[in-house]
Amino acid sequence: NSKSRNDTAVQGTNDNSIVSKCSMCMLGYFQDDFLGRFVAKPVRRAPLINRGYYIRAKAIDHVLKSFLTAYQGIKTQLVSLGAGFDSAYFRLKSEGLLENTVFYEVDFPEVTKRKSDMIQTDEVLLKLVGEDSRIVENGIVSPSYKLIGADLRKFNMLQCLLEHHGIHPDCPTLLLSECVITYMGVKSSNAVIRWASETFSHAVFVTYEQVYPNDGFGAVMQNHFKKLGTPLMNIQRYRTLESQQQRYLDLGWTTVRATDMNHFFTTLIPREEKLRVDSIEVFDEFEEWHLKCSHYAVVCAFKGSTVSLSETIFP
Numbered sequence: 001n002s003k004s005r006n007d008t009a010v011q012g013t014n015d016n017s018i019v020s021k022c023s024m025c026m027l028g029y030f031q032d033d034f035l036g037r038f039v040a041k042p043v044r045r046a047p048l049i050n051r052g053y054y055i056r057a058k059a060i061d062h063v064l065k066s067f068l069t070a071y072q073g074i075k076t077q078l079v080s081l082g083a084g085f086d087s088a089y090f091r092l093k094s095e096g097l098l099e100n101t102v103f104y105e106v107d108f109p110e111v112t113k114r115k116s117d118m119i120q121t122d123e124v125l126l127k128l129v130g131e132d133s134r135i136v137e138n139g140i141v142s143p144s145y146k147l148i149g150a151d152l153r154k155f156n157m158l159q160c161l162l163e164h165h166g167i168h169p170d171c172p173t174l175l176l177s178e179c180v181i182t183y184m185g186v187k188s189s190n191a192v193i194r195w196a197s198e199t200f201s202h203a204v205f206v207t208y209e210q211v212y213p214n215d216g217f218g219a220v221m222q223n224h225f226k227k228l229g230t231p232l233m234n235i236q237r238y239r240t241l242e243s244q245q246q247r248y249l250d251l252g253w254t255t256v257r258a259t260d261m262n263h264f265f266t267t268l269i270p271r272e273e274k275l276r277v278d279s280i281e282v283f284d285e286f287e288e289w290h291l292k293c294s295h296y297a298v299v300c301a302f303k304g305s306t307v308s309l310s311e312t313i314f315p
């Protein structure tokens with residue numbers, strides 16, 4: 001039926017994401033030694049795509065590291081909603097940044113099963129999951145890593161599974177939706193955002209997605225996703241950074257910060273890093289690049305003790 005056809009198409013967005021992330025890492029835009037382990041056939045993407053995935057990786061990395069640094073020495077939780085084949089756990093673990101963190105990854109069971117199979121047959125990944133790992137239905141868990149299959153639209157089930165795997169409501173928690181809730185309807189994605197604010201006392205909800213859908217570039221992207229069978233579902237309701245911010249305030253969060261990728265690139269990427277990026281491959285589409293960056297945003301919603309982070313995360 002059309003519903004499961006749409007779910008399959010949405011799961012397919014992971015394959016596209018991971019290949020593009022891998023392309024920009026192979027070229028040296030961003031260092032990640034683990035992404036390639038999840039990609040069967042690496043492909044080199046066009047420079048504009050590589051840059052888009054580069055700035056996305058930098059922005060998410062900045063937020064995750066700001067959170068982990070602020071809570072250094074304190075037990076924390078990271079919950080990657082719709083994690084796909086993303087490798088943040090393996091990268092941060094290998095950098096020694098997850099000493100006190102339990103890292104949860106949730107996605108459709110079909111996706112987590114595939115990821116779990118890949119981890120089980122890869123010694124390097126398996127070692128980072130930890131020696132005391134065990135296979136569960138559609139996933140793999142260890143004391144520091146929990147890969148769990150669940151549909152985010154059924155958040156009662158999600159809550160049960162997370163509780164079963166030891167999630168703690170009072171532990172400082174970062175929830176990440178990197179190009180994920182945008183594929184869910186307004187009602188289901190708002191339910192997830194509200195569920196998170198009601199469940200965790202000290203939390204930050206980090207969302208990376210598109211904004212400003214109706215001008216030239218936005219309209220082209222809208223069309224592109226529609227054709228793929230994965231329309232962006234929330235974008236007409238929450239078009240601007242301001243409406244995104246208001247969305248989280250309405251759903252139980254205390255403070256919200258949002259930045260588009262132009263602002264992030266200008267304010268948080270040092271000059272030497274910009275020069276390094278310029279030297280990686282021939283690139284002359286600067287106008288398109290800035291246009292694209294103005295259509296992608298990170299929104300961080302805070303509550304409890306994480307509110308103090310809001311002051312520093314995007315100066």
Ligand code: SAM
Pocket residue numbers: 010011012013014017018081082083084085086106107108111150151152153177178179180183184
């Ligand atoms: N977050 C990863 C990243 O940035 O590399 C993957 C992004 S991919 C574009 C979107 C992911 O969200 C897919 O893996 C998809 O299966 C997952 N997803 C979308 N809707 C979901 C739902 N209702 N339940 C579980 N996972 C979902």
